[in-house]
Amino acid sequence: MSRIDLQSALERIRPVSSERLAEIQSRIDRQAKPQGSLGRLEEFARRYVAITGREDVRRKAVFTFAGDHGVVEEGVSAFPREVTPQMVLNFLDGGAAINALARSVGAEVVVVDMGVDYDFSPMEGLLLKKVAKGTANFARGPAMTRRQAIQALETGIEIAFDCKEKGIDLVGTGDMGIGNTTPSTAIAAAFTGLSVARLTHRGTGIGDAALARKIVVIEEGLKLNAPDPADPVDVLAKVGGFEIGGIAGLVLGCAACGIPVVVDGFISTAGALIASELHPGVRDYIFAAHQSVEIGHGAMLERIGQRPILNLDMRLGEGTGGALAMGLIEASLRALREIRTFDDAGVSGQEAP
Ligand SMILES: O=C(O)c1ccc[n+]([C@@H]2O[C@H](COP(=O)([O-])O)[C@@H](O)[C@H]2O)c1
Numbered sequence: 329m330s331r332i333d334l335q336s337a338l339e340r341i342r343p344v345s346s347e348r349l350a351e352i353q354s355r356i357d358r359q360a361k362p363q364g365s366l367g368r369l370e371e372f373a374r375r376y377v378a379i380t381g382r383e384d385v386r387r388k389a390v391f392t393f394a395g396d397h398g399v400v401e402e403g404v405s406a407f408p409r410e411v412t413p414q415m416v417l418n419f420l421d422g423g424a425a426i427n428a429l430a431r432s433v434g435a436e437v438v439v440v441d442m443g444v445d446y447d448f449s450p451m452e453g454l455l456l457k458k459v460a461k462g463t464a465n466f467a468r469g470p471a472m473t474r475r476q477a478i479q480a481l482e483t484g485i486e487i488a489f490d491c492k493e494k495g496i497d498l499v500g501t502g503d504m505g506i507g508n509t510t511p512s513t514a515i516a517a518a519f520t521g522l523s524v525a526r527l528t529h530r531g532t533g534i535g536d537a538a539l540a541r542k543i544v545v546i547e548e549g550l551k552l553n554a555p556d557p558a559d560p561v562d563v564l565a566k567v568g569g570f571e572i573g574g575i576a577g578l579v580l581g582c583a584a585c586g587i588p589v590v591v592d593g594f595i596s597t598a599g600a601l602i603a604s605e606l607h608p609g610v611r612d613y614i615f616a617a618h619q620s621v622e623i624g625h626g627a628m629l630e631r632i633g634q635r636p637i638l639n640l641d642m643r644l645g646e647g648t649g650g651a652l653a654m655g656l657i658e659a660s661l662r663a664l665r666e667i668r669t670f671d672d673a674g675v676s677g678q679e680a681p
C-alpha cells in the first residue's frame with residue numbers, strides 16, 4: 329500500500345468539472361424520455377461519470393471500519409463492548425447484514441480494525457490497522473491524541489489510494505463500534521452548533537433513562553474538551569473515534585484520487601463531515617446513501633450539502649445503506665449506457681417547451 333500524508337491528500341482535491349457535468353446531462357437529455365424524468369438517477373450517472381471518466385463499475389467495495397469506545401463505560405449503549413469484536417468475526421465469516429446486502433449488489437466487503445479491543449489474527453478480508461485498543465472515555469478527557477487522529481485519517485487515505493491502484497471504481501463506507509453513536513453525535517454538535525438534545529438518539533436501542541444520560545455525557549464531554557470546529561483534527565481527537573477517523577480519511581482520500589464514495593448512515597456521515605470540514609471540495613465526491621433513523625443525521629447531511637438517496641428506516645451501520653445505494657448508482661449507469669436517443673429509437677421529441 330502506498331503511503332500518502334494528510335497534507336498531500338488535501339492538496340490533490342479538485343472540484344468536479346461543471347462543463348463535464350453539463351455535457352453528460354445534455355447526453356441524458358437526448359435520450360428517449362421526457363427531460364429529467366429519471367429524477368435523481370440522472371444526477372447519480374452524471375456525477376459518477378464526471379468524477380471517474382467511466383460509464384461502468386469494474387469493482388466496488390464496502391470498507392467497514394471497526395473500533396471500540398472508552399465512553400461506553402458511561403452506560404450510553406444498549407449492548408456490551410465485546411459485541412464489536414464478535415461482529416467483526418461475523419463480518420469475516422460472511423454472516424452479517426453487510427455481507428448479505430453487499431452480495432446482493434456484487435460488492436466486496438473489507439473489514440478494517442482501526443481500534444478494536446481484541447487481538448485479531450491475520451485473516452482474508454481484514455486489514456490490521458489498529459491505532460489503539462479503543463479510545464479513552466471522552467467524558468473524562470480527550471478520546472485520543474492528535475497524533476493518533478492523524479494516524480487514523482492517513483490509514484483511510486492510504487486505503488483510498490490502494491483502491492485506485494486496484495481498479496475499485498466505487499467505494500462504500502461502513503462502521504462497527506459499540507458506543508459510536510455517542511462520539512458521532514458529539515461531532516455533529518461540534519460542527520453544527522445545534523444543541524446536543526436536538527441531535528442525540530437511541531443508537532442500538534437505549535431506553536429513556538439511558539438517552540437522558542447519553543445527552544448529559546455528550547454535553548459534559550464537549551464542555552470539558554472544548555473541541556475547535558475550525559480544526560477538524562482537533563474535533564476527531566477530542567470527541568471522535570478511531571473508526572470515524574478511518575472513515576474520514578477514506579472519504580477524503582477518495583476525493584483526492586477521484587473515486588465516488590457512498591457514505592452510509594449516522595457514524596459514516598460523522599466521518600464524512602470531518603473530511604468535508606477539512607476540505608469543502610470533498611463534498612462533490614460524496615453520495616449520501618440513506619437517511620438514518622438517528623435524529624441528528626439530517627443536520628450533518630445538510631451541512632455536507634448532500635441529499636440521502638434512500639430512506640428505509642434503517643439504523644444498522646456496517647455499510648448496509650451504502651451497499652443498497654451502490655445498486656442504484658449502477659442502475660443509473662446502465663440507463664445512461666443503454667437508453668437510446670430520440671433519433672436512434674425513432675421517437676418524436678417534445679413539441680413545446
Ligand atoms: O449507521 C447508523 O445510522 C447507525 C445508527 C445506530 C446504530 N448504529 C450501529 O450501532 C452501533 C452504535 O450504537 P450505540 O448505541 O452502541 O452507540 C454501531 O455498531 C453502529 O454501526 C448505526
Ligand SMILES: Cc1cc2nc[nH]c2cc1C
Pocket residue numbers: 407411415503504505532644645646
Ligand atoms: C448485533 C449488532 C450488530 C451491529 N452492526 C452494527 N452495529 C451493531 C450493533 C449490534 C448490537
